Amino acid sequence: MSGSARPADGVRVTLATRIFAPEPAAASFRLAALTRGLTGLGARVRVLTTTVPGRAEPSPGPGVTVERWPVLRDPEGYVRGYVQYLSFDVPLLLRLLRTPRPDVLVCEPPPTTGAVVRLAARLRRVPYVYYAADVWADAAQSAGMPGAVVRALHTVERWAMGGAACVIAVSEPVAARLHELGVGRVEVVPNGVDTDVFSPDGPAVDDEGRPYLLYAGTASEWQGADVFLRALPRVLEEVPGARVVYLGQGSDWQHLRELAAGLPPGTVEFHTRGPAEEAARWQRGAAACLASIVPGRGYDFAVPTKIHSALACGAPVVFAGVGQAAEQVRDERLGWAVDHEPGAVAEAMVAALRAGRSPQEDARRAAWVRSHRSATATGRRAAEVVTAAARR
Known part of the structure; x- marks a missing residue:
């Protein structure tokens, strides 16, 4: 690589996620920042995600290809619930095997998606990065779900993260918990927000005298x-x-x-x-x-x-x-x-x-x-973790 080349020039990244822009959610913002960070480093990104009924799809920008697949959604329109997750995860394996071979895979929870990505990464002989916003099995336990369900989720989640070249945690406490679970390489990258969209400048709702x-x-x-x-x-x-x-x-x-x-x-x-x-x-x-x-x-x-x-x-x-x-x-x-x-x-x-x-x-x-907490800074840091995994 020449001295003037960007550190990720030509790196091919495939991102597997049930939620992506334009859906308004923390995961969407986090992954959009990661995508911008990757393209800013010169990488090429392919996003395998879901169709979003009733929403116009934004332009993905240069260096990004977004491929959508219809899935089941709950009554509120979300891909939330294990039947809904599986409607994304089951066809995802075939999608991952049929797309051009990347240099690295990236996945977002649920853990079932991570398990599919680990299997695809093994079959295609590429590394993958797991983006952990939290520990799902712990959340299930705290919500009072049956012990058998919690144990099964712990097994799937640990297996999904266990083969990752790196796991990105969104906070130090999450990273500490992952280490307790035996996860090896963990990098902490806090969530950020798009300060171009979220800023004091711009139109505001008029409270009409009612705060x-x-x-x-x-x-x-x-x-x-x-x-x-x-x-x-x-x-x-x-x-x-x-x-x-x-x-x-x-x-x-x-x-x-x-x-x-x-x-x-x-x-x-x-x-x-x-x-x-x-x-x-x-x-x-x-x-x-x-x-x-x-x-x-x-x-x-x-x-x-x-x-x-x-x-x-x-x-x-x-x-x-x-x-x-x-x-x-x-x-x-x-x-x-x-x-x-x-x-x-x-x-x-x-x-x-x-x-x-x-x-x-x-x-x-x-x-x-x-x-x-700028998404520009956190997205670039996450992108550096992903591209380093590709090089390893």
């Missing part, structure tokens, strides 16, 4: 986003015109709607998921953005991407939970970090509504994200 707090993103049982609705009656006593807006989807969505039905009309709004630009518009107009993780369910290590996308738009954050996310919000003065219980959450929500937003603080929060 709102925004929960933007997935709401599942382990996130416990219902704590904000349980706190809302106390908030309304202090700030009568307040409202909470949920923008997204998730397995807990119906439960949230049921709780909202018992609250005063107009105080809670639900909007289905949309493009990242729509989320940014809501985040710019919010008094603060909400995020939560139920303690003790195996996700205390997680730092929800919704925190950083909100901060990148200048919005402060009310975080309910413990662990790394709470420490980050508290230590960097990015908002309010409180216990995951309605009383403490209500106090923080009232404080956020009364504090308002200032251009100076918005700019400081956005600058922090650009320095520490």
Whole structure:
């Protein structure tokens, strides 16, 4: 290689994932950043993913080929649930064997996808990289799934990661847990956000004199986003015109709607998921953005991407939970970090509504994200891990 050549010139990467742009989710943002990082290093990327009903497919950009396949989706339109996962995983093996041979494979959970990729990598004699946002078996155990299911998932997950040239973990706690499970080579690359889309500059939702707090993103049982609705009656006593807006989807969505039905009309709004630009518009107009993780369910290590996308738009954050996310919000003065219980959450929500937003603080929060959680930087770092695996 000449001295002027980029480190990944000509490297062929195949990415296997059930979720990819334009679906708005943390995994989509993470993999889009990885793809940009790879092409920025001179690699060529082929993405094997799913069709997205009702959404226009964005241009993949130079150096990227996206191949989509129809799959089963749940009632909310997500590839979520083991029947849905298998509708992607079963044809994936044939897709991986029929595509031009890459220099390296990359996969995203669920572990069943990782197992298929390990098998294809062995048959084609290429290395692969597993991108671990969390440990699925631990999450299943904390959710109270039957022991036999948890043990089977542990077996599949360890096998899926066990043959990887490298596993990318999104945080130090995830990496530590992977080492406990016997995973060898682990590199930590935190999630980042697209600071071109998520920034203080751009259109904002007009609150029409009614301030709102925004929960933007997935709401599942382990996130416990219902704590904000349980706190809302106390908030309304202090700030009568307040409202909470949920923008997204998730397995807990119906439960949230049921709780909202018992609250005063107009105080809670639900909007289905949309493009990242729509989320940014809501985040710019919010008094603060909400995020939560139920303690003790195996996700205390997680730092929800919704925190950083909100901060990148200048919005402060009310975080309910413990662990790394709470420490980050508290230590960097990015908002309010409180216990995951309605009383403490209500106090923080009232404080956020009364504090308002200032251009100076918005700019400081956005600058922090650009320095520490920019998708450009994290995507390039992940790309370096992938291309190093290809060379090895």
